[in-house]
Amino acid sequence: MAAKEIHHSRQALGFSLIEMLVALVVLSLSLGVLYQAATGATRNVRVAAEYTDAVMLAESMLAEHSYVTGENLSAFGQFEIFQWNVSSWPVPYDDSLDPEEQTVAAEPLQYLEVVVSWPGRGGAPREIDLMTVVPLREPAS
Numbered sequence: 001m002a003a004k005e006i007h008h009s010r011q012a013l014g015f016s017l018i019e020m021l022v023a024l025v026v027l028s029l030s031l032g033v034l035y036q037a038a039t040g041a042t043r044n045v046r047v048a049a050e051y052t053d054a055v056m057l058a059e060s061m062l063a064e065h066s067y068v069t070g071e072n073l074s075a076f077g078q079f080e081i082f083q084w085n086v087s088s089w090p091v092p093y094d095d096s097l098d099p100e101e102q103t104v105a106a107e108p109l110q111y112l113e114v115v116v117s118w119p120g121r122g123g124a125p126r127e128i129d130l131m132t133v134v135p136l137r138e139p140a141s
Helices: 002-011 017-064 099-104
Strands: 074-079 082-090 109-119 125-135
Touching (some): 017 109
Antiparallel strands (some): 074 082, 082 109
């Protein structure tokens, strides 16, 4: 009976060294995966913030140019890390309109395009492109 008690008390001592090493390896691998996930999430938040800023800049450029005063407008500039380019070109008329309809047609229209670009991670540039149609008006004198 004494041998059985000694064997039983040995099992009650706890984990063996190998079991502890396996547990530490599993823990370290899990922490590595969690660290990579947190790093990726942080990077995604930064990229999303850059896209949000770029869209706000492009929308403000569209609002600033709610009409154009000359055909083939071209303007460019830089704001913080963002480079922007605004350009316009004529909207072609529908040739199927008869002459009377053409005289009644609305004022001439221009396509207006805003392109905002900025440097991305790894040297690959990122950009967004917004386009709308605006009226062509004579400059106020």
